[in-house]
Amino acid sequence: MSSGRYQALKGMKDIMPPDIHVWQSVERKAREVFSAFGFREIRPPIVEATGVFTRSIGENTDIVEKEMYTFEDKGGRSITLRPEGTAPVVRCYVENHLYNMPPPQKFYYAGPMFRYERPQSGRFRQFYQIGAECFGSPHPAADAEMLSMLRHFLSGVGLPNLKFQVNSIGCENCRPAFKDSLVAFFAEKIDDLCADCRRRYGQNPLRILDCKVEGCREARKGAPRVTDHLCEDCRVHFEHLLLLLEKLGIPHSVNPEMVRGLDYYTRTTFEVTSENLGAQNAVAAGGRYDRLVKEFGGPETPAVGFAIGMERVVELLKAAVQYDLPRPLAFLAMLGKQAGIEGVLIADRVREKGLWVELGDAGSSLKSQMRRADRLNAQYVFIAGDDELRAGSLKWKRLSDSAEGEVAIQGVVDFLQSLS
């Protein structure tokens, strides 16, 4: 608002109380659930050589073409703030020869990503993802495990009713043929397509399938469906995955029109969406990427992963769940210089036990200290004044019901420990 001072950059936000407590609880839940599935944390750098992203995400995707924060470092190297988490993890996996460990190797990460886009509801230039990657298993069971883990996380955090959509976009054997049949299908309808789709027709015809323009919806009726054009292996893989999802009781729908924005996906892709978000309604998304490790110079290694959009999860949770703000166990009001010294010592002993105590200002009135205790929502107020110090004890008051009592100074720590 004030224009002369510094502000956070466009699309970047300070995450602070009270929201930070929601963030922390989401992260805690992710670690808990992912650990139960055998995933371990990995923390790659936030900046990578630019090639890590251009080669994996795809040269003519929007991310690479116009959304990356790319700079030159002082040595003239092109470096990029990571726009997504999978490529750095794959780079790490290959660089550290993790393919020599017994498969599958399972990792998760959490942290900021950067994309230079126009911000809008649910979309930021610095945003946070929690992601998971599983290397070394080609089986549909691995895909199912990822989706199951995602569901446990979401319902564990308080979002049990989100929509799961799955699709299979085939592999390098069947996708080219499918693309060809799409191109053939749209060839005679090209005039009915919107300007964007006419461009997509040449670049990435799959994208025409999820265009929202009415004319394009109409034009694609009767278009060939990926799921009808899968090769035998891909078809079996997908059907097995669907069977497992059924058995696991994960409500899902197959959406043959779902397309992902990154080039590296093979076979399974999936997306979890919410109707309570805005236009950017994907809460989490992911899929299988069986060729990426090899492209990074490792051995052929199948893999599957997903990423969760933190601010979207937090947004939904703030609307759905009531969070209790952390509150101090006790507030120590002090009156006069002597009490001011004694009080600091008492509080120090209590805090040593890990209990939250706030100290009042010994120079201000008891009334204002009480008011501060109330605003902090402290459970107990302890009062240290001349009378109390002479008697070697403190008065206490419980703010919820105004109950009062006395406790020996020597016994304050025990007293508070018994309360917490």
Add this chain to the structure above:
RNA sequence: GUGGGCGUAGUUCAACGGUUAGAGCACUGGACUGUGGCUCCAGUUGUUGGGGGUUCGAGUCCCCUCGCCCACCCCA
């Protein structure tokens, strides 16, 4: 990159082109000299985002600019 909406106190918002830009909440103090919340009283808070223009006079109208929000594109 394109389109739309909005910028007034810490915050939520008022103010027909016309006096010194107001109110609720919040904050500080008091009524209650050592007991919070409720009530009452008093007090503090502004480059009306910034710059230019029109006008006797601009928070209000016009232009530029910056920022925020929403949508497209795309995505988590």
